[in-house]
Amino acid sequence: SEFGNPTTYDELQAVNNIIVGSPETVTRKFTEIIERLSPGYVHIYGNEGAMKHSDTMRSIELLGKEVIPALHEVKLRPYDD
Numbered sequence: 001s002e003f004g005n006p007t008t009y010d011e012l013q014a015v016n017n018i019i020v021g022s023p024e025t026v027t028r029k030f031t032e033i034i035e036r037l038s039p040g041y042v043h044i045y046g047n048e049g050a051m052k053h054s055d056t057m058r059s060i061e062l063l064g065k066e067v068i069p070a071l072h073e074v075k076l077r078p079y080d081d
Contacts, residue, residue, distance in 0.1 A: 023066035
């Protein structure tokens with residue numbers, strides 16, 4: 001988007017500001033980000049937009065059962081001094 005225009009949903013996904021998809025897709029995208037940035041913390045907000053309660057709960061369940069356990073396998077690098 002041009003300066004002053006709102007960023008579109010697709011643009012936000014393209015730069016990983018919004019990560020959506022299957023557990024495999026979400027895990028892959030988070031892994032890429034973690035390996036590139038080596039953050040101290042990762043904040044996951046699991047209800048972006050108008051989602052039904054059941055969809056939100058399913059998303060949280062998949063994060064807890066599939067995504068987060070897979071992210072524990074990502075090797076973090078120490079911060080540069």
